Amino acid sequence: MPAAPSSPHQRRHLKERFRGPVLLRRTQLPAPDDTTTDQRLLESEGSTDWLHEDPWRVLRITSEFVAGFETLAEIGPAVAVFGSARTKPDSPEYAVGVEVGRLLAKAGYAVITGGGPGAMESGNRGAVEAEGVSVGLGIELPFEQGLNDYVDLGLNFRYFFVRKTMFVKYARGFVVLPGGFGTLDELFEALTLVQTQKVTSFPIVLVGTSYWSGLVDWLRDRVVAEGKASPADLDLLHVTDLPEEAVEIIRGTQPAGRRI
């Protein structure tokens, strides 16, 4: 191992190189034929492997955050509506979603959904029918879906976690319609953020008592009963069948709702 220089004079003659802000000496020095950062930037040919490497991904992730913050910063008070991508447009659940979107828009909330089909579409449709702000935050999936026709302000994300940040940052409450894994993921993300005090007041309304009651009973009778969560953790979770009640709870005009 080369000895460390002992005097300022010796140090002046130490071979060194800067790569951007990074100082390189001794074993870290690049090979003599190494190119500079500028040379590499201006090089039009060569390997494109960098496109698939983590540093480049970080830039993509950053650009998604920037696009999300820029697009959503001025949408005003908003509520996220989650629910199954598979809800059929001719189903009663879809009709409830339309009503939820409509009432939220009439109450002055922008409606933010995942921008996809089914329950997401129903929320957007209600917002459009009430001439409100209808936002869709889509996600790139292996099977291309595109944003539903009722999204008036849409963004398509590559990364689920960036998209989730947008829901949490711009929505002041969640309405959760019947759904599957994606919906459950979004519901439990919201619950965890409340439980760990990462977000403050954040009403979560489950719409569809018969659909949600099994989960709710299990949370209360098993999870809380066995001390895996505290009763207070469930206080922000409300269950109703009525779109009007869901919106009232979000507005805070019906603070108790029907808590579990």
Ligand SMILES: C/C(=C\CNc1ncnc2c1ncn2[C@@H]1O[C@H](COP(=O)(O)O)[C@@H](O)[C@H]1O)CO
């Ligand atoms: C599976 C199908 C379409 C998928 N398209 C989606 N587009 C946008 N957002 C989606 C999609 N699928 C899931 N999500 C997100 O998860 C929630 C719904 O998931 P679930 O498993 O259907 O409950 C939803 O809130 C979205 O944010 C076509 O069948």
